[in-house]
Amino acid sequence: MTIREAAESLRARRFSSVELTTSAIGRIESCNPELNAFITITAERALDRARLADIELAAGRDRGPLHGIPIALKDLFATRGVRTTAGSKVYEHYVPGADATVVEKLEAAGAVSLGKLNLHELAYGITSANPHFGAVRNPWNAEHTPGGSSGGSGAAVAAGLVYAAMGTDTGGSIRIPASFCGTVGLKPTYGRVSRHGVFPLGYSLDHMGPLTRSVRDAAMVLNAIAGHDSRDPASSRHPVVDYVPDDGCGIRGLRVGFPENFYFERLDGDVDSAVRGAIARAESLGAEVKRVAVPDIAALNAVARVILLAEASAVMEPHLEKRDRFGADVLALFDQGRLLPAVDYVNAQRLRRRMQREFAKVWSDADCLFMPATPNTAPGIGETTVRLGGREEDVRLATTRLVRGINALGLPALSMPCGLSASGLPIGLQIVGPPFEEALILRMGAALEDGGVGISPCPFPRVES
Amino acid sequence: MKDWRAMAKAGGLEVSERDLERIAGPLETLEEAFRPLAKELKAEDEPATAFHAEETE
Numbered sequence: 001m002t003i004r005e006a007a008e009s010l011r012a013r014r015f016s017s018v019e020l021t022t023s024a025i026g027r028i029e030s031c032n033p034e035l036n037a038f039i040t041i042t043a044e045r046a047l048d049r050a051r052l053a054d055i056e057l058a059a060g061r062d063r064g065p066l067h068g069i070p071i072a073l074k075d076l077f078a079t080r081g082v083r084t085t086a087g088s089k090v091y092e093h094y095v096p097g098a099d100a101t102v103v104e105k106l107e108a109a110g111a112v113s114l115g116k117l118n119l120h121e122l123a124y125g126i127t128s129a130n131p132h133f134g135a136v137r138n139p140w141n142a143e144h145t146p147g148g149s150s151g152g153s154g155a156a157v158a159a160g161l162v163y164a165a166m167g168t169d170t171g172g173s174i175r176i177p178a179s180f181c182g183t184v185g186l187k188p189t190y191g192r193v194s195r196h197g198v199f200p201l202g203y204s205l206d207h208m209g210p211l212t213r214s215v216r217d218a219a220m221v222l223n224a225i226a227g228h229d230s231r232d233p234a235s236s237r238h239p240v241v242d243y244v245p246d247d248g249c250g251i252r253g254l255r256v257g258f259p260e261n262f263y264f265e266r267l268d269g270d271v272d273s274a275v276r277g278a279i280a281r282a283e284s285l286g287a288e289v290k291r292v293a294v295p296d297i298a299a300l301n302a303v304a305r306v307i308l309l310a311e312a313s314a315v316m317e318p319h320l321e322k323r324d325r326f327g328a329d330v331l332a333l334f335d336q337g338r339l340l341p342a343v344d345y346v347n348a349q350r351l352r353r354r355m356q357r358e359f360a361k362v363w364s365d366a367d368c369l370f371m372p373a374t375p376n377t378a379p380g381i382g383e384t385t386v387r388l389g390g391r392e393e394d395v396r397l398a399t400t401r402l403v404r405g406i407n408a409l410g411l412p413a414l415s416m417p418c419g420l421s422a423s424g425l426p427i428g429l430q431i432v433g434p435p436f437e438e439a440l441i442l443r444m445g446a447a448l449e450d451g452g453v454g455i456s457p458c459p460f461p462r463v464e465s
Numbered sequence: 466m467k468d469w470r471a472m473a474k475a476g477g478l479e480v481s482e483r484d485l486e487r488i489a490g491p492l493e494t495l496e497e498a499f500r501p502l503a504k505e506l507k508a509e510d511e512p513a514t515a516f517h518a519e520e521t522e
Contacts, residue, residue: 089491172479189501210480260507279481299498299499299502302495302498302499302502303499303502305495306495306499307521309495332484332487332488332491335478335480336486336491336492338476338486339472339473339476339488339492340492344499344503346512347506347512348499348503348515349500349509349512349513349514350510350511350512351502351503351506352512352513353510353512353513354506354510356513372475
């Protein structure tokens with residue numbers, strides 16, 4: 001069931017928000033021991049909120065499609081009175097005094113939060129194998145990673161524990177778990193959704209967005225959270241629109257850019273064919289597919305890595321003397337960031353601006369770009385390398401290869417499922433658009449979804465025969 | 466190419482050789498990709514310190 005279907009049923013009194021929330025709590029209780037998607041479950045608070053949602057609906061106060069819908073939040077979003085760990089030992093007992101702006105907006109929209117979701121430590125990695133709160137597992141195959149850093153968000157949505165989960169994306173951390181878990185994941189334009197109250201990783205690269213079961217559900221969540229926030233210095237005043245695509249929205253005449261360099265190099269064979277299949281489907285629905293050349297994305301990735309290393313180490317500098325509080329992988333990244341000369345950081349920001357201008361030229365030939373979200377499907381938990389195109393690659397660098405540069409450009413990007421591999425793991429299609437064109441990429445995704453691009457819901461828990 | 470191992474030690478980082486490798490190895494690879502890019506910069510290239518995603522000019 002999608003948010004839209006649940007919302008319709010709530011209004012038709014087929015069930016109440018309390019019943020929906022009780023059902024979600026039951027599912028979390030039975031599934032979370034295996035998935036480890038949640039760090040903190042707020043069942044009592046959720047039921048209180050659900051009761052209020054029912055009372056309001058009965059009284060004719062309708063807050064919109066999220067009213068009474070169970071959701072959850074990556075444990076990076078500050079929640080008043082509820083522990084917010086950032087997946088870190090440093091913040092293990094931290095209880096914020098105020099909500100993040102996104103949390104305030106979701107509450108105002110009537111959403112019912114069931115708790116805080118597990119993640120890669122400090123959102124600084126792609127496996128969600130958290131050394132302090134345990135590894136999150138992929139509901140499609142529990143021996144595989146859900147991706148990260150928003151791994152709990154991907155797992156919780158894919159397993160049907162909640163209807164939507166908030167994630168953050170600094171180098172692919174929404175789109176990677178969406179790809180690996182077979183959910184929709186939306187990284188809006190930088191500045192579209194407030195960062196206020198969300199623990200930072202890379203100040204100039206951090207984006208907040210939803211993971212959901214359908215493209216229209218992601219649009220409904222974006223409607224609730226988008227907009228200017230004076231408490232976030234990077235927040236944009238660009239006008240907000242209704243992001244939910246119309247039923248039967250067409251894509252006839254829209255120009256789909258097919259990158260002829262970089263994005264289709266060194267891919268898993270199943271990923272390559274599934275994404276090409278989605279492009280063919282877009283064409284059959286009336287889109288015009290155009291081959292486009294993109295600027296040097298390997299260079300853009302290097303620039304984004306320099307920026308992230310420096311910014312992340314700046315964030316955590318006050319805590320880095322207590323080395324035993326960090327997992328080995330994130331500690332190595334923080335040490336790397338501390339060693340980088342300041343000149344490199346400034347030069348990376350100069351290169352970023354230059355590359356932003358170069359990349360913008362793509363939009364004269366295409367309305368959006370189609371590419372894989374990840375070159376691979378979910379690796380096994382603990383795997384450190386992946387073989388792609390005959391080359392052994394570091395799993396983190398391979399997994400972020402097609403997503404990281406988009407963060408440096410600040411562009412909106414959608415990951416949606418477009419097939420399963422031979423081993424039964426989801427494959428993600430990534431649709432990237434010009435700045436603030438979320439409505440366009442969501443329309444493209446919804447048309448594809450309507451046109452049959454997608455996968456069946458995750459069969460979790462599997463019934464052994 | 467910078468000697469990242471020496472820089473780490475000079476900075477007072479007391480870690481095992483294995484951990485030193487985890488720090489220096491990726492920086493060497495990154496430097497290899499990044500340094501030539503930085504050399505292309507011109508004086509008029511401003512940093513994106515006040516970054517706006519809609520900016521194209």
